[in-house]
Amino acid sequence: MKILIINGPNLNLLGSREVGIYGDKSFDGYLSLMQKLFEDYEISAYQSNWEGEIIDKLQEADGNYSGIVLNAAAYTHTSVAIADAVKAISIPVVEVHISNILDREEFRHKSLISPNCIGSIMGFGLDSYRLGIESLRVITNN
Numbered sequence: 001m002k003i004l005i006i007n008g009p010n011l012n013l014l015g016s017r018e019v020g021i022y023g024d025k026s027f028d029g030y031l032s033l034m035q036k037l038f039e040d041y042e043i044s045a046y047q048s049n050w051e052g053e054i055i056d057k058l059q060e061a062d063g064n065y066s067g068i069v070l071n072a073a074a075y076t077h078t079s080v081a082i083a084d085a086v087k088a089i090s091i092p093v094v095e096v097h098i099s100n101i102l103d104r105e106e107f108r109h110k111s112l113i114s115p116n117c118i119g120s121i122m123g124f125g126l127d128s129y130r131l132g133i134e135s136l137r138v139i140t141n142n
Contacts, residue, residue, distance in 0.1 A: 001040070001066045001142040003133055005031070006057055007047040008073035030126045038133060041142075051075055055085045062089035066140055069132035071096045076111045087116040092139050094132040097122035 011027060027045070035043050046057050054072065061068055070093050075082050086093050095114050100123030114120045118139055121131045136142075 001137070001140065002042040002064070003038075003044075003067055003069060003136060004057075004061045004065045005043065005045040005069045005071075005129060005132075006054060006061075007045065007071050008054060008075045009049040011071060011073055012047050012049070025126060027126070030129065034130060034133065037130070041133070043133070051079055051081060054082055058082070058085040058089055058093075062091055065091055066142065067092045067094070067136035069094050069096055069129055069136070070113070070117070071098070071129075072113055076101070076113050078112070080112060083112040083116055086113055092118045092136060094118055094135050095120040096128040096132045098125055098128055099123060 007027065027047070031043070031045050035041075048054050048057070054075065058068065058070075068091060070086070072079065072082055072095070076095070076097070093116070095111065095117040097120075101109060101111070103123070111120065119135055121128045121135065124131060
């Protein structure tokens with residue numbers, strides 16, 4: 001099973017950005033852990049601060065991966081274009097968030113992306129990604 005993790009804006013700063021919310025661990029270190037935990041899977045990751053690049057990556061992944069774990073970060077609440085891209089592709093997408101977006105500022109409570117995803121996971125720190133991968137495993141029976 002091939003899984004692509006797509007991270008949106010500012011998630012390249014994990015480990016140093018707002019550690020009270022996002023923790024003090026880098027994503028790269030966590031990705032290595034996930035690749036060992038799911039050794040039978042091919043797990044790769046992509047991060048961009050640019051909306052169009054995220055859309056391009058979603059479209060490129062269609063047919064080339066079994067599923068996507070997507071943390072669109074701030075674009076979750078603002079990007080109709082990313083929501084449309086998720087809706088347009090044929091592979092399952094799980095929306096994840098490190099923090100509980102419902103326990104944050106009111107503008108973060110609405111996700112434009114989640115209606116087009118097979119599910120949403122939030123509030124479990126970096127472990128939200130593992131739970132997203134587990135969800136794809138259940139959905140695809142792999």
